[in-house]
Structures are given as structure tokens and as C-alpha cells.
Amino acid sequence: MNTNIRERQFIFAVPFYIWYNIYKYFSGRDNAMNILYINACVRVNSRTARLAAYYIERRGHKVKETALISERMTVMDEGRLNEREEALRKSDTENELLKFAAEFSRADEIIIAAPYWDLSFPSQLKTYIENICVPGVTFDYTDDGFPRGLCRAKRLIYVTTAGGRGLPYDFGYGYIKALCGAYFGIEDTRLICAEGLDIVGADEDAILEAARRDIDGLIADIERKEGTEHEH
Numbered sequence: 100m101n102t103n104i105r106e107r108q109f110i111f112a113v114p115f116y117i118w119y120n121i122y123k124y125f126s127g128r129d130n131a132m133n134i135l136y137i138n139a140c141v142r143v144n145s146r147t148a149r150l151a152a153y154y155i156e157r158r159g160h161k162v163k164e165t166a167l168i169s170e171r172m173t174v175m176d177e178g179r180l181n182e183r184e185e186a187l188r189k190s191d192t193e194n195e196l197l198k199f200a201a202e203f204s205r206a207d208e209i210i211i212a213a214p215y216w217d218l219s220f221p222s223q224l225k226t227y228i229e230n231i232c233v234p235g236v237t238f239d240y241t242d243d244g245f246p247r248g249l250c251r252a253k254r255l256i257y258v259t260t261a262g263g264r265g266l267p268y269d270f271g272y273g274y275i276k277a278l279c280g281a282y283f284g285i286e287d288t289r290l291i292c293a294e295g296l297d298i299v300g301a302d303e304d305a306i307l308e309a310a311r312r313d314i315d316g317l318i319a320d321i322e323r324k325e326g327t328e329h330e331h
């Protein structure tokens with residue numbers, strides 16, 4: 100190709116690239132959002148996972164899924180704690196014991212789907228939390244000992260379904276919300292919940308449909324917020 104033509108192509112391509120990125124930023128059409136989906140559902144036909152799938156579909160962004168059942172994460176014993184310390188000392192974020200924490204800290208938005216089990220959630224999720232609560236990756240401490248968040252996520256959406264009704268959420272969603280506020284620095288946490296699914300005679304479809312309408316409302320609220328953020 101003639102050098103002249105190549106130079107002319109370059110002259111046109113650079114302003115176009117700059118203009119396109121400015122347009123993407125201000126119009127909120129940047130599809131490169133990094134959304135992390137932590138799937139802590141256990142059953143194959145999980146209703147919680149179905150609600151999370153609806154949220155993801157409506158959100159319209161690509162999502163990276165971490166399915167805790169297939170990850171088969173091991174609980175933290177002394178050997179693993181020492182190994183993790185060593186990886187931290189070497190700043191080896193690709194290490195198996197740091198990779199989940201690194202991924203969590205980099206996400207722009209996080210979705211957790213977990214069924215309501217025994218007042219909280221399945222133990223796989225607690226093991227995952229032990230894996231991501233890493234000082235220096237997802238949070239650190241100020242000089243006077245206060246935790247300070249290092250995660251970039253703007254929000255965390257917690258999706259759950261329960262067999263009964265009128266349940267306390269302090270030990271499941273409430274616990275995750277507290278972790279987000281006190282440790283990770285994620286201020287905006289939301290709960291999507293469908294209750295009463297296992298009560299005899301319950302209309303499962305109607306309950307899940309009502310939760311989907313809640314998701315529609317949540318998405319509208321998030322999109323409104325994102326629109327305002329882009330205006331500023």
C-alpha cells in the first residue's frame with residue numbers, strides 16, 4: 100500500500116477513535132462493563148439462579164460467572180493461609196489463592212445469587228467470602244486500624260429465594276451488605292427476593308413473576324443512576 104494512503108487512513112482513524120470514546124462515555128453506551136456473577140445456587144433447576152439470569156439478561160451486559168459449585172473451593176486451613184500470605188508477599192495475584200479476590204476487587208458490578216438456607220446461604224458462599232477477604236486486595240487497614248475498601252464495584256445485587264415467609268435477612272443479605280459497607284467499600288447493595296415458594300398451595304409462577312417485576316424496577320433505577328452519572 101502507498102505510504103500516503105496509509106498516513107491518510109491514520110489521520111482519519113485517530114479523531115474517529117477519540118470521538119467514538121467520548122460519545123460512548125457521555126451517552127452511557129459503554130458496553131465494556133465488567134460484571135461479576137457469583138452463582139452460589141446448588142440445585143440444577145434453582146429458582147434463585149433463574150431470577151439472577153433474568154436480571155443479567157435485562158441488564159444487557161456481558162457477565163463473568165463464577166459458579167461456586169463447580170469451583171469446589173476448599174475451606175481455609177492453616178496451610179492455605181500461609182500459602183496465601185506468601186503469594187501476597189510476592190504480589191502474585193494470579194495465584195489460585197488470590198485470583199478470586201483480585202477478580203472481585205476489579206468488577207464494576209457484582210451479582211450474588213444464593214438460596215435462603217438456614218437463615219443465611221449455602222456454605223460455599225462463606226468459603227468464597229473467606230477467599231476474597233484479603234487485606235491488600237479487597238480491603239486494607241488505615242494506620243489507626245480501620246478497614247478501608249479497595250473494590251471498584253459501584254453496586255452489589257443479592258438475589259435470593261426462600262421457602263417460607265417473613266424471614267430475617269440479617270444473616271444472609273444483611274451480612275453481605277455489612278461486609279460491602281465496612282470492608283469492600285461498596286456502598287450500594289440491593290436485595291431481590293422471592294419468598295414463600297415452598298408453602299403448600301403457593302403459586303410459584305406468580306411469586307417469581309412478582310420478583311421479575313421488582314428486577315425491572317431495579318434495572319430502571321440503575322439505568323437512571325447511570326444516566327445521571329454520565330451527565331456529570
Ligand SMILES: Cc1cc2nc3c(=O)[nH]c(=O)nc-3n(C[C@H](O)[C@H](O)[C@H](O)COP(=O)(O)O)c2cc1C
Pocket residue numbers: 140141142144145146147148214215216217218219260261262263264266296297
Ligand atoms: C438445606 C436447605 C435449607 C433451607 N433453609 C430454609 C430456611 O431456613 N428458611 C426457609 O424459608 N426456607 C429454607 N429452605 C427452602 C429454600 O429457601 C427454598 O426452597 C429456595 O427457593 C431454594 O432455592 P433454589 O430453588 O434456588 O434452590 C431451605 C432449603 C434447603 C435445601
